[in-house]
Amino acid sequence: MADILKLFTSIGLSEQKAKETQKNEALTSALTEAVIQVLHLLGPKTEADLEKKPKAPKAKAAENDVKTEKEEVTVNAVFSECELFLQANNGICFLRYDDTNPEKEEEKYFTAIKDMVEWLGYTPYDITHASDNFQKLYDLAVDLIRRGHAYVCHQKVEELKGHNVPPSPWRDRPTEESLVLFERMKKGIFAEGEATLRMKMVMEDGKMDPVAYRIKYTPHHRTGDEWCIYPTYDYTHCLCDSIENITHSLCTKEFQARRSSYYWLCNALDVYCPVQWEYGRLNLTYTVVSKRKIIKLVETGVVRDWDDPRLFTLTALRRRGFPPEAINNFCARVGVTVSQTTTEPHLLESCVRDVLNDTAPRAMAVLEPLKVTITNLPKDTKMDVRVPNFPANEDKGTHTIPFTRTIFIEQSDFREVMEKGYKRLTPEQPVGLRHAGYVISVQKVIKDSQGKVVELEVTCCSSETAEKPKAFIHWVSQPLVCEVRLYERL
Ligand SMILES: *[C@@H]1O[C@H](CO)[C@@H](O)[C@H](O)[C@H]1NC(C)=O
Numbered sequence: 229m230a231d232i233l234k235l236f237t238s239i240g241l242s243e244q245k246a247k248e249t250q251k252n253e254a255l256t257s258a259l260t261e262a263v264i265q266v267l268h269l270l271g272p273k274t275e276a277d278l279e280k281k282p283k284a285p286k287a288k289a290a291e292n293d294v295k296t297e298k299e300e301v302t303v304n305a306v307f308s309e310c311e312l313f314l315q316a317n318n319g320i321c322f323l324r325y326d327d328t329n330p331e332k333e334e335e336k337y338f339t340a341i342k343d344m345v346e347w348l349g350y351t352p353y354d355i356t357h358a359s360d361n362f363q364k365l366y367d368l369a370v371d372l373i374r375r376g377h378a379y380v381c382h383q384k385v386e387e388l389k390g391h392n393v394p395p396s397p398w399r400d401r402p403t404e405e406s407l408v409l410f411e412r413m414k415k416g417i418f419a420e421g422e423a424t425l426r427m428k429m430v431m432e433d434g435k436m437d438p439v440a441y442r443i444k445y446t447p448h449h450r451t452g453d454e455w456c457i458y459p460t461y462d463y464t465h466c467l468c469d470s471i472e473n474i475t476h477s478l479c480t481k482e483f484q485a486r487r488s489s490y491y492w493l494c495n496a497l498d499v500y501c502p503v504q505w506e507y508g509r510l511n512l513t514y515t516v517v518s519k520r521k522i523i524k525l526v527e528t529g530v531v532r533d534w535d536d537p538r539l540f541t542l543t544a545l546r547r548r549g550f551p552p553e554a555i556n557n558f559c560a561r562v563g564v565t566v567s568q569t570t571t572e573p574h575l576l577e578s579c580v581r582d583v584l585n586d587t588a589p590r591a592m593a594v595l596e597p598l599k600v601t602i603t604n605l606p607k608d609t610k611m612d613v614r615v616p617n618f619p620a621n622e623d624k625g626t627h628t629i630p631f632t633r634t635i636f637i638e639q640s641d642f643r644e645v646m647e648k649g650y651k652r653l654t655p656e657q658p659v660g661l662r663h664a665g666y667v668i669s670v671q672k673v674i675k676d677s678q679g680k681v682v683e684l685e686v687t688c689c690s691s692e693t694a695e696k697p698k699a700f701i702h703w704v705s706q707p708l709v710c711e712v713r714l715y716e717r718l
């Protein structure tokens with residue numbers, strides 16, 4: 229036991245935190261294994277590593293929040309190891325909706341999130357809602373007041389904005405008074421904004437006493453008008469994690485600033501305290517991924533909606549035809565790290581190509597058609613050409629396409645003036661037709677009054693007798709007309 233505590237403090241957990249962690253069996257075994265492996269990789273920490281760095285004077289953060297650069301590396305390594313270990317131990321994952329703001333919650337967002345999680349192929353162990361716990365959270369808030377860690381405050385929202393906000397004049401009011409007022413808040417005796425419940429703690433950024441409960445006379449889509457006080461993110465998140473016995477609460481780095489309030493609250497109420505791990509958010513070049521920025525693009529009409537295929541939201545990627553496997557592969561390749569990484573979209577696109585290469589049967593399509601008439605074929609010629617569904621693997625079936633006297637090729641596959649290195653069709657240079665078994669040679673170039681090439685007359689001969697052409701091009705005959713959408717970078 230003592231050895232495990234020592235092991236945990238060696239990765240930067242405070243003694244108190246290490247003791248708490250130890251209470252959780254699954255976490256203890258995961259961490260122990262991970263730390264042993266990491267120590268094995270990095271060697272044991274030296275005295276210098278373990279020396280406590282002085283705390284930043286302003287941010288009175290929780291103890292284990294003060295990390296040296298080296299610790300950051302270690303903790304990151306522990307994280308990956310931990311993740312692998314939990315996977316190996318059939319770790320489970322909850323999907324919980326933090327539906328604490330009745331004004332913002334709508335069923336359609338929940339459905340959309342659930343849809344996307346399922347589309348990516350994940351089945352949450354359970355789907356829960358913060359609102360399932362409204363009664364428990366309320367009871368805990370009463371307990372928090374009793375313990376002297378929270379008070380009812382009447383400062384207005386505007387007064388709390390900005391820096392150098394003076395401490396609340398109600399901070400030291402008697403516990404009994406806060407208990408009575410908090411109950412009045414719940415009973416709907418105050419108007420919106422007249423009272424809040426605040427926690428007696430200092431956040432990382434120096435902000436004092438974050439709000440735990442506020443009054444809102446907006447019905448909640450799950451609990452109706454049962455409540456007129458609603459808990460905030462800072463109050464709700466860690467307590468719901470604790471109630472659900474979550475081992476690790478994973479979130480992006482922005483939430484690092486909330487970590488001290490996470491630990492503070494669990495400790496202040498003396499309830500089981502999960503571990504919060506932050507990772508860097510995935511950033512892509514040529515686009516924006518922040519919710520706030522995307523909303524702005526939608527509102528100003530730059531993009532049509534959240535699923536505009538030029539965006540990289542999951543709905544947009546799905547609409548664009550990106551397979552979910554490709555997105556999962558991409559995430560696996562990018563990895564989970566604490567550092568802020570920016571990734572090029574072509575890495576994602578290459579993952580998409582890898583998947584489609586094996587799963588999407590090929591079809592020939594011409595985007596900018598040029599009409600070609602093959603004059604040495606009889607007028608009613610119609611042949612069936614057999615084309616493999618996957619050129620790299622003939623075992624995966626074939627389909628037939630028509631081949632007639634009139635075909636269409638890509639405008640860019642013909643040049644009237646030969647250029648060095650150009651391998652496709654010119655008046656002097658024949659070209660092969662992919663899959664058709666023919667090589668065509670230009671006889672006549674037909675132009676419109678503006679001098680634009682509108683049609684070619686060619687003759688064909690079998691590729692068995694013709695000299696091997698420098699290139700084979702794609703073509704269509706009796707084509708289906710379709711709409712093709714090509715996307716520029718945003
Ligand atoms: C969490 O763990 C406690 C104690 O082991 C148990 O009483 C409780 O039912 C668990 N809650 C959930 C949601 O699993």
Ligand SMILES: *[C@@H]1O[C@H](CO)[C@@H](O)[C@H](O)[C@H]1NC(C)=O
Nearest residue numbers: 509511512513514568569570
């Ligand atoms: C994401 O990348 C953009 C530039 O591509 C940069 O301006 C922004 O700061 C990055 N954000 C993060 C969180 O790394």
Ligand SMILES: *[C@@H]1O[C@H](CO)[C@@H](O)[C@H](O)[C@H]1NC(C)=O
Nearest residue numbers: 581582585586618619620621
């Ligand atoms: C497509 O897959 C085949 C094997 O099935 C492979 O030989 C080929 O290189 C792949 N093409 C691309 C563009 O990845």
